[in-house]
Amino acid sequence: MDIASNQGPAIRQRAFDRDRFVEDCVSAHRADGMDAVAEVLAEELKDHRAVLRALGGPTRAGLDVMHSSPDFTIFAAHWTPQMNLLPHDHMMKALIGIYTGREDNILWRRGDDGIEAYEANCLFEGDVAALPANAIHSVTNPLQRFTGGIHIYDGDFFETERHQWNPETLAEEPSDGDAIKAMFAQENQRFFAQRGI
Ligand SMILES: [Fe+2]
Numbered sequence: 414m415d416i417a418s419n420q421g422p423a424i425r426q427r428a429f430d431r432d433r434f435v436e437d438c439v440s441a442h443r444a445d446g447m448d449a450v451a452e453v454l455a456e457e458l459k460d461h462r463a464v465l466r467a468l469g470g471p472t473r474a475g476l477d478v479m480h481s482s483p484d485f486t487i488f489a490a491h492w493t494p495q496m497n498l499l500p501h502d503h504m505m506k507a508l509i510g511i512y513t514g515r516e517d518n519i520l521w522r523r524g525d526d527g528i529e530a531y532e533a534n535c536l537f538e539g540d541v542a543a544l545p546a547n548a549i550h551s552v553t554n555p556l557q558r559f560t561g562g563i564h565i566y567d568g569d570f571f572e573t574e575r576h577q578w579n580p581e582t583l584a585e586e587p588s589d590g591d592a593i594k595a596m597f598a599q600e601n602q603r604f605f606a607q608r609g610i
Contacts, residue, residue, distance in 0.1 A: 414520055414534050414550075415543045417455050429457060429467040435480045435487060438565065442485050447506045447543070447567050454510045454541050454563060461539045464512040464563070471513070471559040474600040476593075479563075486570035490562050492516065492554035493604040498596065500528060500551040500578040501588055505568035507548065510541040514560025518542070521549040527583045536562070551580070 441449035471491030480487040500521050520532040536542055554560040571590030
């Protein structure tokens with residue numbers, strides 16, 4: 414996982430504009446692929462507070478879809494406090510940029526006997542991580558507050574057949590957009606039940 418850090422002081426003070434951001438990403442993707450999109454995302458996240466102001470603070474687990482097409486997907490993902498997401502792959506290149514909170518990643522790889530963990534990375538506000546197409550990761554929000562990140566995929570995230578691994582047995586299972594959405598729904602049940610809402 415390559416990580417570009419943006420944790421220094423913000424050096425850019427223009428407001429984040431959701432529609433312009435999507436247009437910039439689509440244009441960059443069309444012209445030069447995911448490396449160019451990573452530059453757009455990193456530039457925006459130099460002022461991650463502006464992104465948070467524009468998108469709003471997360472209040473529940475979920476995906477705020479900003480762009481979805483057969484070759485490109487952009488959404489903001491919201492993790493509840495201390496939410497865990499089991500190991501999964503994307504089957505396409507991915508970018509993650511954090512605009513509030515934190516996201517701890519464990520990276521896994523296929524071995525002779527299932528998957529094995531081999532690396533961990535903490536993504537802080539302003540960081541942008543690039544995952545290769547064969548990446549497998551599990552994700553934790555270690556904080557007592559919500560985490561929000563912009564996730565960008567080099568393909569159709571919602572219509573691609575992918576894989577996930579049972580966190581207890583590490584058995585491989587099929588996954589897709591519906592499976593991810595069901596996980597978020599389950600997480601909201603847990604989160605709101607804990608708070609008696
Ligand atoms: Fe992921």
